[in-house]
Amino acid sequence: MPVDRNSFNKWNGAGTFFQSLIAKADSKGKSKAEVGIGRNRVESNNESHDSKSNTTTILEPQTPSLHEVADTDTLCSQCASLNLSNHKFTARTTLTTTTRTSTTTVVPAEFDSTGFDPAHLGTLDQIYRRSTACAFCRLIYDCTHSDTGGDGIGHDGLDAEGKQVSCQIEWHLDSRAQDSRPTTRRMLVFNEHGAFPEFYVVPVAPSSNHDAIPVGRAMDRDAADMRLLMTWLQSCQNEHTDCSNHQKANLAALTIEIRLIDVFALCIRVIPPGETPSYASLSYVWGQTQQMMLQTDNTDTLHAPGGLLKFRLKIPPTIWNAFEVARQLGIPYIWVDALCISQDDMEDKARQIQVMDKIYQHAVLTICVAAGEGSQSGIPGVDGTSKSLPQNRETYRDLQLTTMRPVAALIGASRWDTRAWTFQERLLSTRCAIFTNAGLVWQCSTTTWREDMTSPFGDRTLWSLDSVGSPLRALMGNPLRSYTSCVRIYSSRKLTYLGDKLEAFNGLSTFLGRKLGSEIVFGLPSRYFDWALLWEPEDAGERIAFDYYSWRTAVLPSWSWCGWDHQVDWRLSTVGGPLFNLHEWLTEHTWIIWRIAKDQHWKLVHDSCDTVASTTSNQTTHTYQSKRWDGYGPSAANAYGRSDAAAKCRHSASVPLLHEIDCLPAPEMPVDGRLLFKTFTGFFTLSRKSMSKSTFQSALVPGLCRFGITDISGDWCGSIILDKSWMNSVGAVFEFAAVSDAKEFTLEELDTWTYYIPEERQQAEWYCFNALMLKWSPDGNDKQPLAERVGLAKIFQSSFFGRSFKPCAWKRIVMT
DSSP, X not given: OOOOHHHHHTSTTOHHHHHHHHHHHHHHHHHHHHOOOOOOOOOOOOEEEEOSSOEEEEOOOOOOOOOOOSSOOOOOHHHHTTOOOGGGGBOOOOEEEEOSSOEEEEOOTTOOOTTOSOEEEEEHHHHHHHTTTOHHHHHHHHHHHSTTTOTTOOTTSBOTTSOBOEEEEEEEEEEEETTOOEEEEEEEEEOTTOSSOOEEXXXXXXXXXXXXXXXXXXXXXXXXXXXXXXXXXXXXHHHOHHHHHHHHHTOOOOSSOEEEEETTTTEEXXXXXXXXXXXXXXXOOOOSSOOOOOOTTTHHHHHSTTGGGGGTTTSOHHHHHHHHXXXXXXXXXXXXXXXXXXXXXXXXXXXXXXXXXXXXXXXXXXXXXXXXXXXXXXXTTBTTBOOSSOOOEEEETTEEEEEEOOHHHHHHTSSGGGBHHHHHHHHHOSEEEEEETTEEEEEESSOEEETTBOOOOTTSEEEOGGGTTOGGGGGSSOHHHHHHHHHHHHTTSBOSSGGGTTGGGHHHHHHHHHHHTSOEETXXXXXXXXXXXXXXXXXXXXXXXXXXXXXXXXXXXXXXGGGBSSOEEOOHHHHHHHHTSHHHHHHHSOOOOOEEEETTEEEESOOGGGOOOOTTTTSOOOHHHHHHTOOSOOOSSOTTOOOHHHHTOTTGGGSOGGGOBOOSOOOSSOOXXXXXEEEEEEEEEEXXXXXXXXXXXXXXXXXXXXXEEEOTTSOEEEEEXXXXXXXXXXXXXXXXXXXXXXXXXXXTTOOSOOOSSSSOTTTOOSOEEEEEEEEEOTTOOSSSOXXXXXXXXXXXXXXXXXXXXXXXXXXXXXXX
C-alpha cells in the first residue's frame, strides 16, 4: 500500500533504502487501486466413490478465489521459504480409503506442508531493508512501524532504545465448525517479548465471497458496513438458538418504568412496567468534557417530540451517531444512560441501577463504542467519523494478503475496554456491535464476527480465533469460575469515582447471583462466603476512602474486594485445597458464624434455610459434582449447614478459657456493611524472610511482595502478599484472625520443609489457617474497636496455640 512520504522525510540519513521504498510504494499505489477483482474460482476436487468393498472420499472445503492482480510482487528468500499459497490458509481435509480389513488416511498428494513450522524471519531492521523488494516483508513493515501499534519501533526497525527486535511467525488453526474440525488457518506474526503488538496475516477474498469460509475482506475505510451489521443481527436472531435462549431466560418483566429515546421522534419516552418495545442500548465512555444529561430542569423539554433537537450542540457526537445506527437497523428506540436516568435524582438513579442487568439483557443489540477518548469522538464509520487504523494489504502472485489484530487486542487497546461500567454493559448484553478504529466487531454468546473477515452465517461456524480472550467466555461453564473470572477482570477496570465500584458491578452481581443460587453481599456470594473471603491482590493498590462525589453514603468495607483500588484474584496456592471438594471444605473446615450490618441490624450473611434456588439446579449433573460445588449445606439446626464439630469450632479447645475476650456486647444500630464474627487471634511479626527459592517464587507484579511471618521464637511460620509499602513495618507485631483451615503450604510459599510440625510433608494436611491480618481503625473506640482487613495470610495452626507473641484469644471482632 502507498507509504506516507512525509513520514520518511522526517528520518534523516535514510539513504537509498528508504528512497527506493518510497518510489516502489508510490509506483504501486495507483496500479493497486485500479485493479479489478477476479471472478475465476479455484475449483475444488470434490468427488466420492462408494462400493461394498472400498470407499474413497476426498472432502475439501472450497478454496475462495482471490484477487487477480496484474503487477505481482516477489518475495525474499526468507519469506519464499514459507511457501505461501492459497492452500496454506485452508485447513484441507485428508483422503480416507476404507477396505474390508483396514482404513487408511493419507494427505492428498498436492498438499505441501513446507513452511508450516514456526519460523524466525529475522529482526525488524533486516525485514525493513528487504521490504523494498519483498511483498511480505513490506506487509510486516506497514504493520509494525506505523501509528497502528508500533510502540516505539522506528523506520529503521529498532526499538526506542536502539535495539534490534526479532520477528517470529507460527500458524494457528481457525474457524471450528460444529464437528470441531478447523476450516482455515491464520499466520500469527509476533515478538516473543511483546516488542510490537502481534497480528494475523490472512488472504483477502473478493467482495462476493461473504458466505464462504472465513478469509480477509476488503473494507471501506470511511464508512461502517451497516448492511453487514444488519445481516449479522438477523442471522443471530434467526439462527443462534443459544443467544435467543439466553435472552428469553433473562426476560423477566421490568417491574419499574424506564425511559427510552425515540430515534425517529427524537425525544424521551417513558415505558411503563411490563412493556418491552424493541430497543438498542449504548455502551460508551463519557470522557472529560461536560456531558449532556437528563435532569429535573430539562425533563419536560426532552420528553416533548423533537426535544432533543433543542440540545443539538450539547448532545455529543457519539450519542447522535448511535441514534443513526439504530435508525439504519430499523430499531425504534435506544437506551443511553446519560439521557435515560435522571442524573440529579438519587432515588431514580438507585432504581435504574438495580435493574441494569435487565436493561442490557432486554436490548435487541448493544452498540459499543471502543474508540476515542470520550463521547465527543463519535463512532468510527458513522456520519463521517472515519476509522483511524488503515487496512494493510500486499499482493504476491495470485495471493492478496492483509493483516489484522486479534479482536481481544483490538478492543483491549481502547479506553472503553478499561472502564468499569462498560465491562458489565458488555457482559450483560445478548448481542454487541463493537465499533473500533479498525472496523466493526460482532460478539454474542455463539460467535465473533469482524468487518474485515468474511462471515459464515448460521450455526455452521461457532468458534474462531476472534473468540479468544472474549470476556463473554467468562460467563460460560462453572458458575463459581464465572464469578471469579468476572471479578478478576472487573477489579482491574477504572472508575471516575472509586466509590461507585459496587454500583458498577451491581448488574453483574444480580446475574451471577442467579447462576450461583446465592445472594451477593458487597460483591461476595453469601453461599460461599468463607471461600469468597480468600481473595488476594494482583497488583498494588490502596483502600478506597470515602468518595464525596459518589452517591454512596458510607465507605466500602475492607473485608471485600470492592473496598480496594486494585485487581484481585483467588490464587490457586490459596484456594487449591478447598476446591478439591468445596462443599466439604465449607462444612468441615470453617466455623465462623458471620453476621453483617444491614438496615442498622445484625443479620446472618447466609442462612441455609433460606438459600436462593440456583438457576443451574435443573441441569443434569453427576451427584459428586453437584455436592462438590454446592456451597454451604442445608440445615435446620445450623445457619451455615456445617457439621456439629465444625459448628462448635473444633479448635476452640486449644484456646484457654483464660484468654477468651468476649466481654463487649455487639454494637446496637451498626453501620451497614460492617462484619461481626467470633474467632481466635494470634500475634506475629512481619518479616522479609522468604522460604522459596527463585525456582518456585510467586510471579508478582512490581509493587507487591510476599512477606514472611515469624513467631515469638523467630521461626518462619507463614506468609502474606502485601503492597511493598509494608516494608516499613517489617519487624512490627500484628494481630491475625484465623478464619478457616488451609490444607497446606505450596512450593511457592514454602519449598523447604523445616519440620515446624512433627510430620512428613507428604502426609501432612490441613495444618494451616487462612488468617486475616488486622489493623485497628481510628474510627473505633474503647467501647467498640473496629478492625480493618490488611491482607490474607497462611500460617501454621500450631503457631497460634503455642508460639504467638500474645496468648491466643477467642475474640469478638467488628470489621469495617
